[in-house]
Amino acid sequence: xxxxxxxxxxxxxxxxxxxxxxxxxxxxxxxxxxxxxxxxxxxxxxxxxxxxxxxxxxxxxxxxxxxxxxxxxxxxxxxxxxxxxxxxxxxxxxxxxxxxxxxxxxxxxxxxxxxxxxxxxxxxxxxxxxxxxxxxxxxxxxxxxxxxxxxxxxxxxxxxxxxxxxxxxxxxxxxxxxxxxxxxxxxxxxxxxxxxxxxxxxxxxxxxxxxxxxxxxxxxxxxxxxxxxxxxxxxxxxxxxxxxxxxxxxxxxxxxxxxxxxxxxxxxxxxxxxxxxxxxxxxxxxxxxxxxxxxxxxxxxxxxxxxxxxxxxxxxxxxxxxxxxxxxxxxxxxxxxxxxxxxxxxxxxxxxxxxxxxxxxxxxxxxxxxxxxxxxxxxxxxxxxxxxxxxxxxxxxxxxxxxxxxxxxxxxxxxxxxxxxxxxxxxxxxxxxxxxxxxxxxxxxxxxxxxxxxxxxxxxx
Numbered sequence: 001x002x003x004x005x006x007x008x009x010x011x012x013x014x015x016x017x018x019x020x021x022x023x024x025x026x027x028x029x030x031x032x033x034x035x036x037x038x039x040x041x042x043x044x045x046x047x048x049x050x051x052x053x054x055x056x057x058x059x060x061x062x063x064x065x066x067x068x069x070x071x072x073x074x075x076x077x078x079x080x081x082x083x084x085x086x087x088x089x090x091x092x093x094x095x096x097x098x099x100x101x102x103x104x105x106x107x108x109x110x111x112x113x114x115x116x117x118x119x120x121x122x123x124x125x126x127x128x129x130x131x132x133x134x135x136x137x138x139x140x141x142x143x144x145x146x147x148x149x150x151x152x153x154x155x156x157x158x159x160x161x162x163x164x165x166x167x168x169x170x171x172x173x174x175x176x177x178x179x180x181x182x183x184x185x186x187x188x189x190x191x192x193x194x195x196x197x198x199x200x201x202x203x204x205x206x207x208x209x210x211x212x213x214x215x216x217x218x219x220x221x222x223x224x225x226x227x228x229x230x231x232x233x234x235x236x237x238x239x240x241x242x243x244x245x246x247x248x249x250x251x252x253x254x255x256x257x258x259x260x261x262x263x264x265x266x267x268x269x270x271x272x273x274x275x276x277x278x279x280x281x282x283x284x285x286x287x288x289x290x291x292x293x294x295x296x297x298x299x300x301x302x303x304x305x306x307x308x309x310x311x312x313x314x315x316x317x318x319x320x321x322x323x324x325x326x327x328x329x330x331x332x333x334x335x336x337x338x339x340x341x342x343x344x345x346x347x348x349x350x351x352x353x354x355x356x357x358x359x360x361x362x363x364x365x366x367x368x369x370x371x372x373x374x375x376x377x378x379x380x381x382x383x384x385x386x387x388x389x390x391x392x393x394x395x396x397x398x399x400x401x402x403x404x405x406x407x408x409x410x411x412x413x414x415x416x417x418x419x420x421x422x423x424x425x426x427x428x429x430x431x432x433x434x435x436x437x438x439x440x441x442x443x444x445x446x447x448x449x450x451x452x453x454x455x456x457x458x459x460x461x
Contacts, residue, residue: 002346005285008355012292019299031165035158039166041218042149043173048211049141050174052112054182055204056134058287059190061271063197067122071272072408077124077131078268079401084135086397092139101148102221108140109212116205119198151222175369176298179291187284200284242388248379251433253392256372258426259320261399262419263365266327268404270358273330273412274351281347286355293359297366304367305374312374313434319371320427323364327420329357331413379437 031039064074092104111133118130149166186200193199243250270290275281304310333350347355380388403415 004347004352004355005282005289008359009285009289009292012289012296012359016292016296016299019296019303031162032158034156035162038152038156038158039162039169041214042166043169045211045214045219046145046170047173047178048207048214049108049145050178051182052109052116052204052208052211053138053141054179055186055200055207056116057267058183058186058283059197059200061268062283063119063201064127066197067127069124070408073124075268075404075408077127079404080128080131081135081138082264082397082400082404084132085138086135086394086401088136088139092136092143100221100223101144101151102215102219104140104144105148105215105219106212108137108144109208109215111140112137113205113208116201116208119201148219148222152220155222171298171369176291176295180288180295183284183286183288183291185284187282187288190284191282240391243391246379247436248433249388251429251436252372252375252379253388253395255426255429255433256392257396257399258422258429259323259368259372260396261403262323262327262422264396264400265403265415265419266358266361269412269415273354273416274347276412277345277348279345279347279351281351289355290358290362293362294366297363297368298370299366300363301367301370305370311434312371313430313437316368316371316375317427317430317434319364319367320423320430323361323368324420324423324427326357326361326364327416327423329354330416331420334413375433 060078061074064077069077115130115133115137118126118133121127153162153166185203189195189199189203190197243253270286271281271283274286304315305312333353337348337350337353403418
C-alpha cells in the first residue's frame with residue numbers, strides 16, 4: 001500500500017483524536033444499572049447490524065465490475081436498490097408497528113443475509129434480486145430498530161433524557177468507529193488475505209447472523225399504537241398539506257434531498273473516479289479514511305451546536321458551498337493534470353488530489369447529519385415527523401434513480417458537476433431558510449390563532 005494512504009489516514013486520525021480528547025466531560029448523565037445493561041445490549045446489536053451494512057459498501061461497485069458489468073449495468077443494479085428502498089421505505093414503518101418491531105428487525109437480518117448470498121452469483125438477474133432485497137433491508141435498518149428502541153425505552157420506564165444518550169452513542173459507534181473498522185477489515189480480507197471481493201459480504205452475513213441470534217434471545221416484542229396507524233394515502237395527504245403550508249418545511253425537504261442525493265451519487269462515483277484506468281486502489285482503506293473524515297466533521301458539528309451564538313442555518317450555508325467546491329476537483333484535475341492512459345498500477349497524482357477533495361466532502365457529510373437533525377427538530381412538527389421525513393425520501397430516491405439511469409450517457413466529470421450545482425443550490429435555499437427562520441414565532445402563532453378563530457366562527461354560523 002502506498003505511503004499516501006497511510007499519511008491521509010494517520011493525519012485524520014490524529015486530528016479526530018485531538019478533538020475528541022479536548023472535549024469536556026461535564027455533560028455526563030447519571031443513569032441506572034438496568035438502563036446501562038439495556039443500552040449496552042442495544043448498542044451491541046446496532047453495531048453488528050451496521051457492521052453488516054458497512055462491510056458491503058466499499059465493494060459493491062468493485063464486485064460488479066469484476067463480474068464484467070459496465071458502468072451502465074452497474075447503475076441499473078444500484079437503481080434497483082434505491083427504487084426498492086423508495087417503494088418499501090414508505091410502508092415498512094407501518095408494517096413494523098402492526099407486525100412487531102422485533103420481528104421487523106429479524107426480517108432485516110434475514111433479508112440482508114439473503115442479499116449477501118446472491119453476491120456469489122455472477123448472473124445479472126440474481127444480482128438484481130440481491131439489490132432489491134438490500135433495498136428492503138435498508139428501509140428496515142433505518143426504521144425498525146429506532147422504533148423498537150424508543151418503544152422499549154419507555155415501556156421499561158427509563159428517563160426520557162437517557163434516550164438521547166443511547167442515540168448519541170449509537171451514532172458514534174455505528175456510523176463512526178464500526179464503519180472505520182469495517183473498512184479496514186474488508187481491506188484485510190480482500191487485499192491482504194486475497195480472499196476475493198465477495199469475502200466482505202460473507203463476513204457481513206456472519207455479523208448479521210450473530211446480531212439476529214442476540215435479538216431472538218434477549219429482545220422482547222413491542223408494537224405501535226393501533227390508533228395511530230393511518231393508511232398511507234391519509235399520511236401522505238397530511239404530509240403534503242404540512243409542506244405546502246409551511247415554507248420552512250418545504251425548504252428543509254429540498255435541502256435534504258439535494259444534499260443526500262449528491263451524497264448517494266458520490267457513493268456510486270468515487271470508485272470509478274479514483275481508478276479510471278483500472279488502477280489498483282485499496283477500496284476498504286480509502287473507505288475507512290472517508291469515515292474518519294466524516295467523524296472529523298461530526299466533532300466539528302458537536303462544537304458548533306454547543307455554542308448558542310452560532311446558528312445552524314448560518315454555518316450550514318458555508319458547509320454546502322465547501323461541499324460544492326470539493327466535488328469540482330475531479331473536473332479541475334481532468335483539465336489541469338494530464339490524464340494517464342496506462343492501465344493498472346497505483347493511484348495517479350490526480351487521484352491523490354481527488355482523495356483529498358473527497359475527504360473534505362465527507363467531513364461536510366459529518367457536519368450535515370447532526371445539523372439536519374437539529375433543524376428537523378426545529379421545523380418539522382412532532383405529530384407528523386416520520387411521515388414528512390418519509391415523504392422527503394421519495395424525491396431523494398427518484399433523483400438518485402434518474403442520475404444512475406443516465407450515468408452511462410455522461411462522463412463522470414459531468415455527474416460531479418451536476419452534484420456540485422445541486423449542493424450550491426442547497427446553500428442558496430439554506431440562506432432563504434435562515435432569513436424566514438428568523439421571523440418571530442409569535443407572528444406565526446397569532447396568524448394560526450386568527451385562522452382557527454375564523455374557522456370556529458364559520459362553524460357556529
